[in-house]
Amino acid sequence: MQPTNRTARLAAALYVLVGVTAPFSLLYVPATFIVKNNPAVTAQKILAAQSMFRLGILCELMTATTAIFLVMTLYRLLNNVNRMQAALMVILGAVVSAPISYLNVISEIAALTLLRGSTGFLTVFNQPQREALALFFLHLHGQGLLVVQIFWGLWLIPFGLLVMRSRFLPRILGILLVINAVPYLLISTTALLGLPYVSVLNKWALIPELGEVWIMLWLLIKGAKVEAQPALERP
16 A cells, blocks of 8 residues: 555544544534523533533544644645645644634533532522523634634635645545535624524535545545556666
8 A cells, every 4th residue: 555545544534533523512512402592401401411511522622633633644645736735724724723623612611610610709600690601601612613614614725726636636526625615614704794694504505515525435435546657768
């Protein structure tokens, strides 16, 4: 197996890990615990299943950490195609986005701390106040996801261009990655601007967001085999 192929398989394995931890922490856990505009019920759900809520926090941290190694592995795979674009991919996909994700998790930890109320200075707040503040921090976490989602979209553009220009991966996969970037950017900017179209965009975002799935499956199954260059004939 060629070194490039081994790198592709490693990138695919990391992509699969992100594909498992991210939906659990960013989709399943919020949908399970957070009840919109109802702090009391949200608090009851979290306190009744603290272990799962903590697992969601851990998976979110794991997603951000794995993403760093994924982007660096993709850099190793694609940097010979265009070093500038590969460096931009690393900056957007790891250097900028990962710290935002790490800091964003603090909001979830703050919410759990408020609900447990085990810290002495929190006794100045009554139970309904702590529940309301906890829901506020969970809402703040959701807003943080909108910010980091911008970079989840932006990094796919240089990634897609690199795939399109490489000669060892199908060009269509790169096109799908660039298309994949569009819903991330549209949903985030629309929500941050307060425009009333987020729910509509979310309904139609699933299909273009499959671009990352296709590149993951290709790297996992096919790898990235570089054709050997023919040896030069001696005169």
